[in-house]
Amino acid sequence: MNFCKGKLRKLKQAFKIIYRQKSELAPTGLNDDLQADVMRRIRRLGPLKSGSNFLMLFEQFVWRLAPVAMTITLFFAIVLMNFDLIPDSEIFQLLYHESDDFSMIQFLRF
Amino acid sequence: MSTDSNKSKDAEIVYRVIDGEVNAFEYLLKKYNAHVCMIVKKHVPYDQVEETAQDVFVRAYQSLPTFKQKSGFKQWLSAIAVRTCYDFWRKQYRSRELPISSLSEKHRDWLKNVMSDQSAELFNEKSRQEEARELLDWALDRMSAEDRIVLELMYLEGLSGKESANLLGWSVANVKIRCFRARKKLHKLLTGLIETQGEQTHELLQRKAPQVETSI
Numbered sequence: 659m660n661f662c663k664g665k666l667r668k669l670k671q672a673f674k675i676i677y678r679q680k681s682e683l684a685p686t687g688l689n690d691d692l693q694a695d696v697m698r699r700i701r702r703l704g705p706l707k708s709g710s711n712f713l714m715l716f717e718q719f720v721w722r723l724a725p726v727a728m729t730i731t732l733f734f735a736i737v738l739m740n741f742d743l744i745p746d747s748e749i750f751q752l753l754y755h756e757s758d759d760f761s762m763i764q765f766l767r768f
Numbered sequence: 769m770s771t772d773s774n775k776s777k778d779a780e781i782v783y784r785v786i787d788g789e790v791n792a793f794e795y796l797l798k799k800y801n802a803h804v805c806m807i808v809k810k811h812v813p814y815d816q817v818e819e820t821a822q823d824v825f826v827r828a829y830q831s832l833p834t835f836k837q838k839s840g841f842k843q844w845l846s847a848i849a850v851r852t853c854y855d856f857w858r859k860q861y862r863s864r865e866l867p868i869s870s871l872s873e874k875h876r877d878w879l880k881n882v883m884s885d886q887s888a889e890l891f892n893e894k895s896r897q898e899e900a901r902e903l904l905d906w907a908l909d910r911m912s913a914e915d916r917i918v919l920e921l922m923y924l925e926g927l928s929g930k931e932s933a934n935l936l937g938w939s940v941a942n943v944k945i946r947c948f949r950a951r952k953k954l955h956k957l958l959t960g961l962i963e964t965q966g967e968q969t970h971e972l973l974q975r976k977a978p979q980v981e982t983s984i
Binding site: 666669670672673674676677679680681683685686687688692693695696697699700701703704705706 | 785786788790791793794797798801802805806809810814817818821822825826829830832833897900901904920923924925926955958
């Protein structure tokens, strides 16, 4: 059974009313005791400056470094792409077919 | 003008708290107590409202150094409240502490009635509203925390994609896609519910049919 648009609109409307009513039933705010409890928890955490400043500095530092890190990564990627890398399979084939001219030690010295 | 002075007063308090005057936070707590509770009670179960609201204020206090005056403290606190509610559901889904409600024939009937023309009168009945609430909770319980919060903000509260994105700290596109998928999921759940009832009735009729024949 598929719901047509009109039915879905009706359902949405009904759910919206229920949702609004749901929030009317709950408490309207924290009472004095609970507010005091929050302040107690906050006082236990202590002043913000010392601990959070380091975090803020770290955050700023990380984001400022991000473009630099990306540039370095790109640079190394280009260097690696232009680097003459010899695949392992090629070395193995060379060793296998021309073992008289090359020894394993010579390859390890590369 | 008054909103501007309000904003600057809030900002002044925030700077005082950051400077180490912890007790100044009490002003913000008292001022926005009702506002935070109003947000929280829309998203979490009744018995969890007070605890979650307390968590919102503690989290706001810890995040004060990241507060930027651009949008105003109220808006910033609202975003923290919504994200705390979202985290509440994420934790709940991970531990599955809340029991998943089950539905009866009454709920299925409500769903059918609400879509028929006679729904208006039936919906106003108190008992019917209770069933509707249970049905909504049943459907929301079966969604992920992300789908649930997006559905509540956009589908049920009627916030725009941009407003929801600002509250959740997600991109507008992400919020819209999430809402679209969540809405589809909700409709699928409800369609399944009606189909199950149809099948059950059909099975019951088939089981009863031979008995009727033999009795004749």
